Amino acid sequence: MITDKLRSYGAARRQVMPDVEHRSHKGLNNRAENSHVPLRKRERIMQGFRSPGALQRFVSIFSALRNLFVPPRSKRCALATHLHRLQAMAEWKAVAMVSGHQRLQVSTRVWTQRDMAS
Template sequence: MSTPAVSYKRHRLPGELIAHAVWLYFRFPLSFRLIEEMLLERGIIVSYETIRLWCLKFGARFARSLRRRPAKRGDIWHLDEVRIVIGGQPHWLWRAVDQDGYVLDEILQTRRNTKAAKRLLRRLLSRQGARPKRMVTDKLRSYGAVRSKLTSSIRHLSHKRLNNRAENSHLPLRKRERIMQKFRSPGGCQRFVSVFSAVRNLFVPAASIDNAVSRHVHRVRAFAQWTNATALTV
């Protein structure tokens, strides 16, 4: 079943402005209050609470639309997990990225064990529709246990220094976590990272793009795709 188009009906301000505010929040390390101030400088009066509601309502819709047009992903998967404390309780964000740094999937879980690793890998195999050429992880034994059960044909490299690609993918989220003064709930964290990663996947050039002209072309195409995803052309 197809996802319905994004609709801005019954909103006082135009869709272009709503989509721009949502883009600012998920693309840059900005708070709702800073975005409120940036819009005010342009003569647009809107409260930070309204911007928060826009991000809640439209962020996930934009992300789903972006995922319907996925770019071709790499065949090397880097898997890693990062500790996030929510309400005083430790959680683990399990993330998989390819060799270019694109986020393939991520799940927030309360465990750091074989069962949690199995859930991530099963989702990856189901959603990607293809098996990787090799899988790179740190020394956590859970990855090896899951790989032997589900993906024994995939070459598995387990070494901390080989997994910098996955470890570096946590840094932008860590920066946002500090600005947001931590996440308030597991559900809120999962919703945020889902949209945050979809927007980063679209706008951040792949690690293999190493010249200014190619980066410029990439961003021009990204803005065109964003315009389609936010239904601003209809």
């Protein structure tokens, strides 16, 4: 039996299958774990969607929007991230208004460092 490094596996094996050899090593379990990845990935992705078509519609839009809303890695401070998201929401609001969807209501106040300090 090949498992990862979890110590409780040894105790369970001694109780249930005492004659079976137990090999516990960091790299030995990779093949078994990796064979489950596509199934686990699909389970995680499909969670909350009723059909694969609904998922596909969401993913086709989400991938483009993620690039707009997620700040670049170079902007790591909270203020820069906040300002980036405010700008992204302003752009999103402008696009949503053009397309006729006026349900989105977002505050686009620009925060300065003085505002953040007080």
